[in-house]
Amino acid sequence: MFRTRFAPSPTGPLHLGHAFSAWCAHDAARAAGGEFLLRIDDLDQSRARTHWEQQIYEDLTWLGITWDGPVRRQSDHLDDYAEALRKLEARGLTYACACSRRDIEQAADAPQEGVPTFGPDGRIYPGTCRTLALPQTDAHCIRLDMAKACTVGLPKSFHETGQSRHGTHALEAQTLLRSVGDVVLARRSMAAAYHLAVVLDDSQTQISHVIRGKDLFDATPIHVLLQSLLGLSTPEYHHHDLVRDDAGKRLAKRDDARAIAKYRADGLTPQDLRTMVGL
Secondary structure, three states: OOEEEEEEOOOOOOOOHHHHHEEEEEEEOOOOOOOEEEEEEOOOOOOOOHHHHHHHHHHHHHHHOOOOOOEEHHHHOOHHHHHHHHHHHOOOEEEEEEOOHHHHHHOOOOOOOOOOOOOOEEEEEOOOHHHHHHHOOOOOEEEEEEHHHHHHHOOOOEEEHHHHHHHEEEHHHHHHHHOOOOOOOOOOOOOOOOHHHHHHHHHHHOOOOEEEEHHHHHHHHHHHHHHOOOOOOOEEEEEOOOOOOOOOEOOOOOOHHEEEEHHHHHOOOOOHHHHOOOO
């Protein structure tokens, strides 16, 4: 069965870009006679707010978007993320990292010429703690040892149906080591970070098609690798174009001028917004 999802974080108002992404997934599911699920990505409890979650429901309903089954909250599945981390740790594929963002910035002050310094997980980690054997506790973040992971579980490729990247994309260990590095799987005092959580969430809800913005395309090799390491199936991926402001910048939650609630308050209709984003 065709099953996809929309997974906003309750850390601010939904904006026009969120509406576009939700419509892309919702419309595809309805056209295929499949299911559209709603997930609340609220792992970061320091930023998640109940009133933002409630507004997500209100905004989506106003946009004409309906979802199938109960809403899934990441905060209800912390034990699942912890179990996945234990499995990876038992195979020697993770390590604890005590570095702060400042430590990583300082270590990257003199990058090698031609070597990328940023990847889909932000600043590419220089591997400072990889050989220190620090205890894997809440006091440290947990990283994937990318070299070991690629050795034991790197798939050959994944398939993409988005227009700008349509086709089969090969996965190469050297590319992941060079341009991604040892990504964070769990942050301090958090059960999981984005990459691990999204892979488990999609698997447990049997998502067949992941439809999301193309800003996440470069993170897909990480997700496909984790799926392989955890023995999970890989869904079909579709990365759509992004809604940008007049200066060409991708919309962010701080861009209140594009908030769905503001358009609604100004008297626009959902069809007006669909026309604005080209649907």
